[in-house]
Amino acid sequence: MTWIDEVEGATAMERVLAQRPELLARFKAFYRSFWEDGLVSRRVLELCRLRIAAIHDCAQEWGIRDAEVALTQPQMEALRSGDLSNFDPPERAALELAERVPYQHHQLTDEEVVHAEGLLGGPGTVSLLTALAFFDVVCRLRLTLELDEESALLASPPLADGAMV
């Protein structure tokens, strides 16, 4: 149960952030753009979002799934443990960047970024790195606000019809 007063909203995070409705609206519009722009595949976004949730041990984020991305139980277990060996090269390159963002951002190498750029393109890599930073932000926000865990299957996690959850 969060220690911040909640107002009306569809989800735990929205009920807190809706205290600043303009901020929430802009945050949702920005966050949604990663899925709408199509610079990074939604499967790669989902893999990286879940890996960062696992690194943070953020059950609130881990409980949410993209309804359009099917992951097997072994793939979920691999994301949980950080075993990236069975993902394909573009997925693995993206996940290697995701691995660094929460706590190892200074260990990220030029070679890792160049490798990702070769597989995802320049715009894709910029979009991915921005998304990774905000996947990290959302986990930190959920954990510091002590938001309730919510399991959900969403069209654009953590967005549902434009709503951040």
Added chain:
Amino acid sequence: MSTKPRLAPAIPGSEADFASLMAQAPNSTALFFELYAEFWQNGVVAEEIKEMTRMRNARITDCGY
């Protein structure tokens, strides 16, 4: 730490900085700046407190930018 950008700017030949590099993803970048402006221009937290926490965060994360 390095402050040399690892990726190219959106416009070849232009200086690589935060804005020109982020412009490779123009839609999300424009929306990010709208979000960031909302942080700074509105709300109930004093600008001095926002700036202090921003600078402290930069130090903690060792961000030379």
